Amino acid sequence: MRAVVQQRYGPPSVLRTTEVDLPLPGPGDVLVKVGAASVHPGDYFVMSGRPYVLRLVFGLRRPRHGIPGRDFAGVVAAVGKHVTAVRPGDEVFGWSTAGTLAEYACVPADHVAPVPVGTSLVEAAAVPTSALTALQAMRDVAKVRPGQTVLITGASGGVGSFAVQIAKAFGAEVTGVCSTRNVDLVRSLGADHVVDYTRTDFTRAESRYDVILDNVEAQPLAAVRRALTPAGTLIPNSGRGGRWLGPLARIVRARVLSGFTRQHLKPFASVEKPRDLLTLADLLTTGQVTPVIDRIYPLDEAADALRYVEAGHTRGKVVVTI
CATH class of the missing domain: 3.90.180.10 (Medium-chain alcohol dehydrogenases, catalytic domain)
Structure with missing residues (x-):
């Protein structure tokens, strides 16, 4: 072959x-x-x-x-x-x-x-991998429920595009962060609000969010935390960190910081669960995820x-x- x-x-x-x-x-x-x-x-x-x-x-x-x-x-x-x-x-x-x-x-x-x-x-x-990551981040880590406010950076990317749709399926009010050329795409995925990062820095705006899924390490953890509610959940799903540790460096920093704040910093690694493939298949069938x-x-x-x-x-x- x-x-x-x-x-x-x-x-x-x-x-x-x-x-x-x-x-x-x-x-x-x-x-x-x-x-x-x-x-x-x-x-x-x-x-x-x-x-x-x-x-x-x-x-x-x-x-x-x-x-x-x-x-x-x-x-x-x-x-x-x-x-x-x-x-x-x-x-x-x-x-x-x-x-x-x-x-x-x-x-x-x-x-x-x-x-x-x-x-x-x-x-x-x-x-499989991207949608499963988005599903587990929204459902298992953040435990998103109806009425919560969720912000997703990299909302037009692989994980982000699924996360926007899944958070909406769970009843959240969703804000997507993306570049100018992707604003219409993210809005078409169901986002209630779209932030163009080339024009607005969400970490310096007045809005605060119950959940932030950070798929793009464009801001330091301290800056992203400013956009969280006092007891909100931040999921860092990105990080560069150099050629040796890569994203692990940011994950370690988040875990250390989580012990000194009421905010929940929850880096995670998705786990391949066969039953989650069936959950994703259901979301595809019902049209909640495309x-x-x-x-x-x-x-x-x-x-x-x-x-x-x-x-x-x-x-x-x-x-x-x-």
């Missing part, structure tokens, strides 16, 4: 498309013929091996899995002998730790869910897709079709 592979850490130029062996499903696995795979900043970090702390998980000298990519949607080609929930021919979406920028991916059966009726494979592939697709690239241009993601100006999601 054709796949994008990398033999070492580095920029997108380390990627090449070549023929590799077809993976074989184990007893509890599903072999999926991949139709589309989305890419996000996490894929770029793993590909580049920076911040270096990631190499403790993904391989010290080279990537443990030579095929990049995590999110996908496709058609079940074969199932292991213990799999009963899906069958060949079913359209599914989900995630794989073995790489998805390939014609086929071998996935544990509990890492997939049926593609909702009316959702294309391109749209479904855009969902993926925003920025660009679509063919498999041979996967390196260009990752370059575009690394630039940091995506509107929604970037998808690679196979």
